[in-house]
Amino acid sequence: MTRRTFNPGRALAWVAMAVVIVVTVFPFWWMIRTALTPAADIYTDNASLLPEHPTLINFLRVLGLTSEAEARAAGGSGAHLDFAGYLWNSIVYCGLIAAVQTLFCAMAGYAFARLRFPGRDLVFAIVIAALMVPPIFTLLPNFILVKDLGWMNTMAGMVAPTILMTPFAVFFLRQFFLSLPRDVEEAAILDGNGPWGIFWRIALPMSRGPLITIGLTTTVWAWKDYLWPLLVGRDEENRLVTVALGVFLQQSPNTQPDWTGLMAASTLSVLPVLLLLVFVGKRLVQSLNFTGSK
Amino acid sequence: MSSTKPRDDRRAAWLFLLPVLVGFAVFYGYPAARGVWYSVTDYNMLNTATYVGAENYTKLLQDDQFWNAMLVTAWYVVLNIGSQTLLALGIATLMHRLTRSVVLRATLLLPWLVPNVTIGLLWMWLLDTNLGFVNQLLHTVGLGPVGFFTDETWAMPTVAGINTWAYTGYTALLLYAGMLQIPQYLYEGASIDGAGEWRMFRRITLPLLRPVLALVLVVSLIGSFQIFDTIAVTTKGGPVSATQVIYYFIYLQAFKYFHMGYAAAAAVFLALILGVLTAIQMRLLRASRSDLA
Numbered sequence: 001m002t003r004r005t006f007n008p009g010r011a012l013a014w015v016a017m018a019v020v021i022v023v024t025v026f027p028f029w030w031m032i033r034t035a036l037t038p039a040a041d042i043y044t045d046n047a048s049l050l051p052e053h054p055t056l057i058n059f060l061r062v063l064g065l066t067s068e069a070e071a072r073a074a075g076g077s078g079a080h081l082d083f084a085g086y087l088w089n090s091i092v093y094c095g096l097i098a099a100v101q102t103l104f105c106a107m108a109g110y111a112f113a114r115l116r117f118p119g120r121d122l123v124f125a126i127v128i129a130a131l132m133v134p135p136i137f138t139l140l141p142n143f144i145l146v147k148d149l150g151w152m153n154t155m156a157g158m159v160a161p162t163i164l165m166t167p168f169a170v171f172f173l174r175q176f177f178l179s180l181p182r183d184v185e186e187a188a189i190l191d192g193n194g195p196w197g198i199f200w201r202i203a204l205p206m207s208r209g210p211l212i213t214i215g216l217t218t219t220v221w222a223w224k225d226y227l228w229p230l231l232v233g234r235d236e237e238n239r240l241v242t243v244a245l246g247v248f249l250q251q252s253p254n255t256q257p258d259w260t261g262l263m264a265a266s267t268l269s270v271l272p273v274l275l276l277l278v279f280v281g282k283r284l285v286q287s288l289n290f291t292g293s294k
Numbered sequence: 295m296s297s298t299k300p301r302d303d304r305r306a307a308w309l310f311l312l313p314v315l316v317g318f319a320v321f322y323g324y325p326a327a328r329g330v331w332y333s334v335t336d337y338n339m340l341n342t343a344t345y346v347g348a349e350n351y352t353k354l355l356q357d358d359q360f361w362n363a364m365l366v367t368a369w370y371v372v373l374n375i376g377s378q379t380l381l382a383l384g385i386a387t388l389m390h391r392l393t394r395s396v397v398l399r400a401t402l403l404l405p406w407l408v409p410n411v412t413i414g415l416l417w418m419w420l421l422d423t424n425l426g427f428v429n430q431l432l433h434t435v436g437l438g439p440v441g442f443f444t445d446e447t448w449a450m451p452t453v454a455g456i457n458t459w460a461y462t463g464y465t466a467l468l469l470y471a472g473m474l475q476i477p478q479y480l481y482e483g484a485s486i487d488g489a490g491e492w493r494m495f496r497r498i499t500l501p502l503l504r505p506v507l508a509l510v511l512v513v514s515l516i517g518s519f520q521i522f523d524t525i526a527v528t529t530k531g532g533p534v535s536a537t538q539v540i541y542y543f544i545y546l547q548a549f550k551y552f553h554m555g556y557a558a559a560a561a562v563f564l565a566l567i568l569g570v571l572t573a574i575q576m577r578l579l580r581a582s583r584s585d586l587a
Binding site for chain 2: 009010013014016017020021023024025027028030031034042043046047104105107108110111112115116117118120123126127130131132133134135136137138139140141142143144145160161162163164165167170194195196199220223224225226227230231241242245246249257259262263266269270273274276277281282284285288
């Protein structure tokens with residue numbers, strides 16, 4: 001019979017943990033709370049945890065669902081906003097990069113881990129050396145390349161540098177394929193499968209965990225991308241949420257930013273990743289174990 | 295019975311590698327070579343690049359703005375990495391000794407999932423001089439208002455603090471994952487011997503975590519040197535270049551003044567620093583694996 005005795009040290013530790021959680025979550029609460037506040041109230045109603053006159057008007061106007069006059073009346077600058085469109089662009093951008101990049105890097109990782117061909121280790125070393133090249137270094141020439149190709153302000157130009165590969169994904173997936181047991185594959189060879197058949201029917205299905213891990217990580221990073229899409233995808237048509245937020249801030253008067261609108265747009269930019277956290281949070285958290293203790 | 299004659303998958307292999315090799319050649323290899331070339335030319339996006347030797351580099355070394363950028367970046371790295379690592383270590387230890395809750399871990403991860411642009415906006419609002427929540431709070435205890443982004447002394451600590459807020463949870467979870475690898479019986483044994491939490495932290499957690507800690511530290515350092523988004527949204531390098539970090543300096547040179555050659559030279563400098571750090575990271579990666587295996 002053990003009875004839990006009160007332990008002051010442990011209680012204090014829990015208090016500290018609670019403070020950490022509040023500090024983590026409160027800014028998001030305040031963002032949503034501001035997004036639900038009418039712009040006219042912003043000077044008077046900014047101390048309570050809930051808005052006095054909750055409204056959805058800020059969301060409606062940043063989604064482009066109100067007329068210009070209504071948007072102006074609700075505190076907007078009158079500039080056209082279409083966050084539904086920007087969200088869609090971001091989803092397409094992330095989906096394309098995550099899906100295609102994961103597949104291609106898995107193919108390469110498998111070849112580096114399992115196939116036998118002359119020059120394999122040398123080619124792998126060269127590809128991995130790209131890990132040492134920081135993004136800013138290739139950013140300037142890639143910008144000029146995309147400009148010369150005539151891909152400015154197109155989705156193709158935006159996804160081009162990352163859709164085919166990142167050195168990290170190749171490295172990560174190769175490491176995983178190296179650790180797969182060989183016997184299943186060898187049995188499949190005896191059954192008359194070629195390299196492609198083994199990869200597609202055996203190696204890929206056995207690697208669901210790592211594939212999801214790398215796919216999710218790629219999605220999150222792509223969702224956060226700012227500088228590159230800012231340089232090559234400024235046009236309204238292909239604008240991502242992050243770029244649109246920056247433009248929205250610039251359009252809004254310096255002395256008196258459209259805080260309620262900005263916070264509504266910010267909330268929209270957080271919503272998809274929040275859903276990701278709710279549905280695959282466990283996997284995301286576990287993926288940190290995975291990459292942290294390679 | 296494995297294959298009796300030596301296998302050669304040459305044809306299949308190159309097909310498997312094709313997309314990645316194209317991506318590598320076109321968007322990594324070629325631009326890297328081109329970047330080095332630009333750094334010794336006067337390219338400005340309108341002219342044809344002409345070779346100018348080491349001119350960009352000598353100019354860079356005499357450019358006060360460049361040295362300011364290096365200094366400001368270093369200041370940022372010290373503030374950000376210092377606070378972030380200490381806090382993350384503390385939070386990871388708390389988690390490790392208190393709970394295995396996945397919900398708690400997911401909550402800590404939340405800021406990491408959010409774009410830096412959103413985080414910048416969020417804190418611009420929270421820290422707004424007149425209406426921001428934090429200044430209201432300071433007001434009620436008789437302080438402030440503080441111009442977090444507009445005051446030259448405060449601007450950089452503010453930006454560093456924001457990014458610490460955004461990345462501490464993520465860093466803590468990486469450290470926590472490392473702590474989970476430490477055998478539990480060590481703590482049980484120490485506890486029977488009457489060791490307190492602080493002693494266990496000093497004698498067990500810290501020494502056994504060292505390889506992971508070193509790795510996490512270097513990875514954060516590499517990220518920290520590349521601070522851009524938050525500054526591009528909040529301070530735009532100001533007030534008076536107080537937050538004009540090296541990434542922002544390169545960005546301005548390239549895309550505002552179109553000094554492509556000059557910007558490329560500055561990027562070579564940054565690449566050298568980051569290259570050294572990455573080399574260290576790869577060594578640590580190898581070391582940490584053999585240590586914890």
